[in-house]
Amino acid sequence: MFSKADGYERFMGRWSRLLAPQFLSFVGVAPGEMVLDLGCGTGALAALLRDTTQAECIVGVDQAPDYVGYARQKVGDTRTRFAVGDARDLSFPEATFDKVFSSLLLNFVSQPSLAVREMVRVTKPSGVIAAAVWDYSDGMELLRAFWDEAVALNPAAEALDEARMQLCRRGELASLWRQEGLNEVCDDQLSISLEFSNFSDVWAPFLLGQGPAGAYVAGLRSDAKAALESRLRRRLLGAGPDKPLTLRAKAWVVKGSVGFMVGHRGGRSAR
Numbered sequence: 001m002f003s004k005a006d007g008y009e010r011f012m013g014r015w016s017r018l019l020a021p022q023f024l025s026f027v028g029v030a031p032g033e034m035v036l037d038l039g040c041g042t043g044a045l046a047a048l049l050r051d052t053t054q055a056e057c058i059v060g061v062d063q064a065p066d067y068v069g070y071a072r073q074k075v076g077d078t079r080t081r082f083a084v085g086d087a088r089d090l091s092f093p094e095a096t097f098d099k100v101f102s103s104l105l106l107n108f109v110s111q112p113s114l115a116v117r118e119m120v121r122v123t124k125p126s127g128v129i130a131a132a133v134w135d136y137s138d139g140m141e142l143l144r145a146f147w148d149e150a151v152a153l154n155p156a157a158e159a160l161d162e163a164r165m166q167l168c169r170r171g172e173l174a175s176l177w178r179q180e181g182l183n184e185v186c187d188d189q190l191s192i193s194l195e196f197s198n199f200s201d202v203w204a205p206f207l208l209g210q211g212p213a214g215a216y217v218a219g220l221r222s223d224a225k226a227a228l229e230s231r232l233r234r235r236l237l238g239a240g241p242d243k244p245l246t247l248r249a250k251a252w253v254v255k256g257s258v259g260f261m262v263g264h265r266g267g268r269s270a271r
């Protein structure tokens with residue numbers, strides 16, 4: 001479900017680019033810092049870090065080779081580099097980074113506490129690790145509408161509804177941060193709006209196979225796809241004519257600082 005960078009850009013990358021400035025101001029980056037963008041996808045946050053901060057070095061890591069290739073091509077420069085890797089098993093030495101961001105990553109990682117431990121391990125003492133996830137339950141209007149209509153047509157789709165994913169409800173990220181020993185844990189909710197030129201601008205990206213919703217649509221027969229398109233259109237536009245639409249999305253964010261005692265940092269030993 002994360003395999004085609006162009007499709008991801010059209011489907012979710014445009015949301016990520018709107019979320020990134022708020023996520024960056026929630027965390028902050030000082031001149032000269034080393035920054036990791038974990039689960040960097042196609043590079044929306046890394047591009048913003050490159051363009052708006054004086055970070056010394058920005059490294060993006062993602063498990064999807066096509067996304068990493070896209071980010072490298074579009075965002076890579078002398079300060080910014082990208083690598084394929086698993087968030088739960090990073091190749092960086094202990095205490096490499098000042099800030100570690102993970103934007104819209106952790107709900108997709110099985111055993112996310114392993115990823116958090118790696119984030120802690122590669123962060124310098126008193127550095128900050130941070131995460132953002134969509135509030136799928138009712139804050140992400142596009143995906144809420146999509147899954148509600150998918151389930152109305154096919155109750156079995158309920159098991160795939162992203163609202164059921166881990167870490168996406170109020171307080172869950174902060175609990176994980178405290179459980180993993182982060183200090184000064186602070187969470188918040190961010191809110192963005194995205195404008196669509198018409199219904200086709202909303203629907204066409206679902207046909208590109210990216211993310212859980214795109215993967216679900218890719219598995220439907222053409223009549224089921226058409227039924228879902230029709231329901232989603234009615235949900236968003238009513239019976240009226242096609243027109244521009246604005247949809248809102250909310251994300252939960254958390255940040256916390258890493259303690260000084262390596263033995264208390266919960267990560268793996270340095271390699």
Ligand SMILES: C[S@@+](CC[C@H](N)C(=O)[O-])C[C@H]1O[C@@H](n2cnc3c(N)ncnc32)[C@H](O)[C@@H]1O
Nearest residue numbers: 002016039040041062063064086087103104108
């Ligand atoms: C919803 S996308 C978010 C991408 C990007 N951060 C953004 O804001 O657009 C989730 C990303 O997590 C990556 N991912 C999922 N599990 C991963 C893992 N274990 N290690 C590294 N990346 C992972 C996927 O390949 C995908 O690019």
